[in-house]
Amino acid sequence: MDEKKFRKTIKDLRVAVAAIDVVLFTVKEDQLCVFLTSVDRPPHYKNLHGLPGGIIGVNENADQAAVRHLKEKTNITGIHIEQLYTFSDPERDQRSRAISIAYMALASVADIDQKEVAGGWFSIKKLPPLAYDHAEIITMGLERLRGKLTYTNIVANLVPKQFTLSELQDIHEIILGDKSDKRNFRKKVLASQIIKPVVGEFKKTVHKPAQLYTFS
Amino acid sequence: MDEKKFRKTIKDLRVAVAAIDVVLFTVKEDQLCVFLTSVDRPPHYKNLHGLPGGIIGVNENADQAAVRHLKEKTNITGIHIEQLYTFSDPERDQRSRAISIAYMALASVADIDQKEVAGGWFSIKKLPPLAYDHAEIITMGLERLRGKLTYTNIVANLVPKQFTLSELQDIHEIILGDKSDKRNFRKKVLASQIIKPVVGEFKKTVHKPAQLYTFS
DNA sequence: CCAAAAGTGTTGAAATTACACCCATGG
């Protein structure tokens, strides 16, 4: 069966290609960034960028496919990943009917200090032109991240194992896009018991050393 | 191509049947209920119940498929429906590889006073044996409903156009499974401005008439 | 007049907000 006939058959039989896409966020250099790869599939998608992703394999579920494709494209493993939303518009991929189960993944700067395989980091403030419906997927990932930031510990996945309170607050502010009061921030985060100081460990800088903390 | 060979081909080509399932909730007779249909597909699924659902059509997205199948099975239209989660375990349907985009829908008792087409209502406290992974899907629907109840207006989709504050509170308590203080409940819901009294409209009963309200 | 649900306020505790100065270090 040649590919064209195959696609026709697929359509007629009411099945679709099932894929995953991953919105991988990190905060680096005071920017919330997302990992993108190059997309160049003429005639529809030329000279664009897109999310890392790919087809769901025969004997894996969508979660496993997301982890696998993320590793293949970014060489990152062992990070937080969660299902985001499923995109199914018949026209979302002009080449064929494709359904994408989108994921959101979070990496700290410590997780990404490896050589990256196929792509790079883009600030969400300066995204390049994107293929398919990937702009929409990123928007939804951003909403999810912002929403969860205030009522969960999800920020734990964006900081290295040890971090200062200022670093933690910076990440909050960068993601939410507004400032918060230093004393109130520290009061709340310490009262919540989700972090604890690493006794005797300090971040040494040009000024006063800062206590390092870790998530409990 | 016979069916067996077709399924083999599908598997080999790494595509899957894309379907939707709908967890349709209502609160009736002091119970949170879910709509289920009969499932009888030997040899794997005999004498069971399952969620209303079906295949995604060639020219529709998953939302549209969910609305369509919901109408076909329940004769209900125009109600709240939202995507819940996508289930993709390779073994979730023993007959073939099938991915299901699950939806949660909410109906008020006023929405369901029609003849039902293919199924009936079951209290979530007394669910019958369920086919596929539908028990898991219902559990997730329940979590979503409970979660959203406290920080959104989602309850608006479970009450008729006009309702008393006691009816509203009853629905909250039935879904969350615990009592709340009458004065505090009324204070909070009135302060939130999401509902307003229908002036001059009262629910007449054997005792003191109750003011009717509506969502703004 | 009785049963049944409707309706209504206050008080204390807890959480949240606003706000400004001293400290420790490296250069």
Next chain:
DNA sequence: CCATGGGTGTAATTTCAACACTTTTGG
């Protein structure tokens, strides 16, 4: 000694939780 970011407390406000009696109606 100075520039830089680290670190700390209090008071006012708002929100939340607990709690009990009177009202209106139909039967």
